Amino acid sequence: MVAFLSRAGRDTKQKQRSQTPSLPLFLCNTLSDLTEHFEPRNSSSVTMYTCGPTVYDYVHIGNMRAYVFADILKRTLGYNGFAVNHTINITDFGHLTDDADAGEDKVMLALQRSGKPINLENMRAVTSVFAEAFKEDMDAIGNLPPSQYTRASDYVGEQIALIRTLVEKGYTYRTRDGIYFDISRFPAYGRLGNINLAAQKEGARIETNPEKKHPADFALWKFGELGWDSVWGKGFPGWHIECTAMAFATLGKQIDIHTGGIDHIATHHNGEIAQAESATGKSPYVRYWMHGEFITIDATKISKSLRNGITLRQLRDRGYSPLEYRYWLLTGHYKSPMNFTFEALDGAKQALFRLKRFVVEGCARESGGTCADGVVIESYREQFHHAINNNLDTPRALALIWELVKDTKYPLPDKAATIKHFDAVFGLRVSDISENEMRSLNVIEVSDLPDEVQKLLSEREHARKRKDWDGADALREAINLKGYLVEDTPKGVRVTKA
Ligand code: AMP
Ligand code: ZN
Numbered sequence: 001m002v003a004f005l006s007r008a009g010r011d012t013k014q015k016q017r018s019q020t021p022s023l024p025l026f027l028c029n030t031l032s033d034l035t036e037h038f039e040p041r042n043s044s045s046v047t048m049y050t051c052g053p054t055v056y057d058y059v060h061i062g063n064m065r066a067y068v069f070a071d072i073l074k075r076t077l078g079y080n081g082f083a084v085n086h087t088i089n090i091t092d093f094g095h096l097t098d099d100a101d102a103g104e105d106k107v108m109l110a111l112q113r114s115g116k117p118i119n120l121e122n123m124r125a126v127t128s129v130f131a132e133a134f135k136e137d138m139d140a141i142g143n144l145p146p147s148q149y150t151r152a153s154d155y156v157g158e159q160i161a162l163i164r165t166l167v168e169k170g171y172t173y174r175t176r177d178g179i180y181f182d183i184s185r186f187p188a189y190g191r192l193g194n195i196n197l198a199a200q201k202e203g204a205r206i207e208t209n210p211e212k213k214h215p216a217d218f219a220l221w222k223f224g225e226l227g228w229d230s231v232w233g234k235g236f237p238g239w240h241i242e243c244t245a246m247a248f249a250t251l252g253k254q255i256d257i258h259t260g261g262i263d264h265i266a267t268h269h270n271g272e273i274a275q276a277e278s279a280t281g282k283s284p285y286v287r288y289w290m291h292g293e294f295i296t297i298d299a300t301k302i303s304k305s306l307r308n309g310i311t312l313r314q315l316r317d318r319g320y321s322p323l324e325y326r327y328w329l330l331t332g333h334y335k336s337p338m339n340f341t342f343e344a345l346d347g348a349k350q351a352l353f354r355l356k357r358f359v360v361e362g363c364a365r366e367s368g369g370t371c372a373d374g375v376v377i378e379s380y381r382e383q384f385h386h387a388i389n390n391n392l393d394t395p396r397a398l399a400l401i402w403e404l405v406k407d408t409k410y411p412l413p414d415k416a417a418t419i420k421h422f423d424a425v426f427g428l429r430v431s432d433i434s435e436n437e438m439r440s441l442n443v444i445e446v447s448d449l450p451d452e453v454q455k456l457l458s459e460r461e462h463a464r465k466r467k468d469w470d471g472a473d474a475l476r477e478a479i480n481l482k483g484y485l486v487e488d489t490p491k492g493v494r495v496t497k498a
Contacts, residue, residue, distance in 0.1 A: 021382075021385075022081065024038075024389065025037070025076070025077075025389045026038065026390055027073075027288055027392070028290065028335060029288045029290070030192060030269075030290065031284070035391050036288070038288065040082065040287070041254065044082060044083060045083040045085065046077050046082045046085070046256045046257060047084075047085050047251040047255040047256045047257070048070075048073070048074065048086045048087070048256060048257040048259070049086075049087050049247045049258045049259070049286075050066075050086065050087070050088045050146070050258075050259045051258075051259070051268065052067075052091065052134075053090065053130075053134055054091040054092075055091065055092055055107075055130035055131045055134060056110035056127065057110065058312075058313065059134050059311070059312075060309025060310060060311055061302070061309065061312065061325060062294060062295040062297075062302035062309055063309075064141055064312065064325070065292055065294075065295050065338075066261045067088070067138060068142075068329050068330075069259065069290075069292035069329075069392075070086075070143075071142070071427060072388075072425065072427070073257070073259065074086055074144060075144065075424065075425045075426075075427060076388050076389070079385075079425050080389070084147070085250075086146040086147045086148075087146060087149075087246060087247065087250045088148075088149050089149070089150045089242065089243055089246050090127075090131045090151045091152050092107065092151050092152055093105075093123060093152060093153055093227075094224075094236040094237070107123060107126075107127060108123075108226070110126050110127070111123050111126050114126045119226070120153075120227075135149065137312045137322070142323055142427040142428060142429055143427070144427070147250075148250055150246040150250060152242040155246050156228050156236075156237065158248070159241050159242055159245040162241060162275065163230075163237065166181065166278060166279055170185070171186070171278045175209060175211035175212065176211060177209060177211075177222060178220070178235065179219070179221040179232050180212060180219055180220065181217060181219075181271065181278075183274060184213065184214060186274040188277070190270055192273060193269075195216075197216055200215055200216055218238060218240055219238040220237065220241050221235050221236070221237055221241075222235050222236055222237075222238060238271075239268065240267075240268055240271035240272050240275060241275060243268070244272045244276045244285075247272075248276070253285075254284065254285060254287075255286055255287070256287050257286070257289075258286040258289050259290045259291070260291055261293075262291045262292065262293055263294070264291065269289060273285050291335075292334045293334065293335055294337055295337075295339070296337065296340065297309075297310065297339070297340045297341075298341070318342075320349060321349075323352065324352050325345065325348070327349075327352045327398075327428055328347075330398055330426060330428075331348065331395055331398060332394075333393060333394065333395055334392055355401065355405075355428070355430055356432075356433055358416060359419050359420055360433055361416070362374065362412040362416020362419075363420065363431065374414050374415075374416055374418070375413075375414045376417055376418045377404070377410055377415070377418045380418050381421065381422075383400055384397055384422050388425055397425070398426075404418060444495045446495065453479060453484055453495075456479050457475075457479065457486070457495070460475035460476060460479070460486070479495075483497065484498055485497070
């Protein structure tokens, strides 16, 4: 653990703290639409559920925003001293293209595309490929593994038991294609996100199941040839019930935080609340609902079903690392929509590289790369803590890093140690340098050079333009004496550490 530098000055390095000082944590709760002081049910540990992907294809960069947001939240909870029990589910059957139980079964489509015989075993095999790829992507983008990944097909028994409870308590009705939850039995339905149910009823499309009493009634069990046996007939559980059943099984009947993308608010999460609270009679099912905004590409919605999403693999093929994409994500607040462009990603790539170079140099200088001699600068640490505790304000926290880089009051090793300390929340792996990066590590941006060297460099450029070669050589010498090497390349001047 790195030491903290007290505000009194750097001479009091011995004033170390082993724990992050406490500060209230504020999070925006979709349920109240307010930024609330976060207080978990149990004072030291937090239960958190994140709606995971439907694994009929590789996840795209839009999906990854939802998981980076959840990861920053989890890291922030950890930074504030909470232990987190975190579940991310993997939907590996039956999520229909339309959240409201219409459209095609996306997993079934993937199974058909694979050309394999249609059975549960092959469905598991096809989805396993994408489930494993998802876990790899999660690691590559710097997300900490959850306490458990739960696959929906491993929890069918729990889902059936939960549906049974709802049937027995009279919350359901049967139609020709399944067992439905009757939202008229749960008056709070639609409270999350203030959904206008009357408008939904008026605007309902004709092709939705005409046997449904209300368009927002949702399937708990869908009959189908491919599926599991149940007292209601062969079929498979609805999408909403899987999340509630797995949250109950792994975290308990009432949990602290539930995350997802904003598209989950209207249907999926209102469905979850209705099922959970009807089954248990306990409210609230979830204390803090948190939702991340969407990424667009060229101002167009990304969607796995539209197949217009870019994957992390495709970014890699174009020479970008998933962590560079993570950096770009952190430049926006999770509640603001972001538009992805490769120009913006180039900026993030460059910024992350500069940050790594700064940390590697700062840490290497005094302590052989460990940062052990660096001291976390308390005034910056405090500002950082305020930023992330203010509803995960990562843009402010990142801006603070660059203020720190420029701040001449502190020695390089302390600045590097402070940035490394912040990385416990950013997860950018700032001290992991690839061989390629190491090679170009010594190259220094002109804007990062000390002012006096920048001045000499510009004088040398003028001398070269005047064809005053002796003058240019003398200036090169002068720059060398300051500890920098100058090289003229076809792309312009290249400056490295001597
Ligand atoms: P899905 O596999 O479609 O259920 O989506 C998985 C997660 O990605 C959910 O939390 C969605 O809300 C989220 N998501 C989907 N598309 C985007 C997008 N374009 N931007 C941000 N999050 C998204
Ligand atoms: Zn879910």
